[in-house]
Amino acid sequence: MGSPGGWWGRKSTPAKVETYTRWSLYFIALSEPTVIGVTAFGHLDARAGLLLMLPVAGHVALAVVTASRALDWTCGRRPQPLRLLWTLGAATAALAVAALALAHHGSGGDATATVLGTVFGVTLCYGVGLMALAVKDRRRVVWLVGGFGAGAGLVTWALGMPALTALSTIALVTAAGGFFAATSGFSIWLLKAVYALDEAHETRARLAVAEERLRFGRDLHDVMGRNLAVIALKSELAVQLARRERPEAVEQMIEVQRIAQESQREVRDVVRGYRRADLEAELSGARGVLRAAGIDC
Structure with missing residues (x-):
């Protein structure tokens, strides 16, 4: 049986970069339940926190699968995962809207509203950032980030919150989602550059x-x-x-x-x-x- 170092040593440089990129994106996706879980279990009891984490875990699992298929598509091994992309977008929007609606109209108090507000913001930012992996055109990524930011603001305003809060939500979601999308785009660019350099060497x-x-x-x-x-x-x-x-x-x-x-x-x-x-x-x-x-x- 070979050692882990031997397994890593047998990989080519592009394969090493791909493995590093893949697991980096997986860990980014897995940090979503960590951020939400810290807030949830800090403000809610264990049962309510576990109940809240179930849809979040489903969203994370879908995001990880989408990221994996998007990387395979980038490397030319699979077709573009359009169905997963639309599914992740719908799940992100549904979870965010549900969390915001419960936070505004629910009867759980300020602690529950804080946790649900965290679910709303974190889910949107992580979802948009990982969806950008499966989008080829940069302009479409910009439209994706702007669309989710504008949608978050409109939903906030439609639920009866002040216009200033809606504008703040647009700015926050657009900035955070844009940051995650830019991180994903840079990772894909770096991976493509390494594969192109290896192909040039060959x-x-x-x-x-x-x-x-x-x-x-x-x-x-x-x-x-x-x-x-x-x-x-x-x-x-x-x-x-x-x-x-x-x-x-x-x-x-x-x-x-x-x-x-x-x-x-x-x-x-x-x-x-x-x-x-x-x-x-x-x-x-x-x-x-x-x-x-x-x-x-």
Whole structure:
């Protein structure tokens, strides 16, 4: 069994960043019931606090699932979770409106109103922030934050609260929701940047391999093309001389043998990557080809 450090060490850098981003967002979502729970159990009895935490826990679970699917969508593993996005939006709005209505018209007293007001504000801010993970266009994120802020103000005003309270609610929800949405957007941007950088590294490695293949093919063509041309010409000359029973045929075949051995050495140099273009060697090879063709140079 591998150790946790080994499991982490086997991950690539983008996978590490994705894991860090994922769990950071999970912990942000899980901090919602912590904030509400501290207020609830500080002002209410245990039974009322537990009853209040049930819908909050459902909202958190839905937010965590939405965040997970949104990250999978960002990484290209799933389609955009539109149904979960709408479901989380509806659940956030319903829970916030219910909490505000009970706080304003309920009979639980100031302590209950304080707790429900906390549920209203925290649910809206966390819900909007995590919903932003599944929204691609920044303008839509702005509309999302502004829409929930304006909706919170309108609901506050419709329940009979003063206009100044409604405006304060709009400002508070918009600012806090915008902060969480910006945090989510930055996390997604960072994750995409890391994956794009990793893809660029892979592309650069593939280009380096392709460039090396082109170099190898070019050098091999230069070596074998020139030397084979010389071998073909000298072999043809040796055949003609042999048919005429001229002794020079032996000299031509010795030269063919020498060129073949030289070609083997140069091919080995090309394979090893040691071959370098040398002007004197290239001119000598060109003179050899021309002499074999009967051209004085």
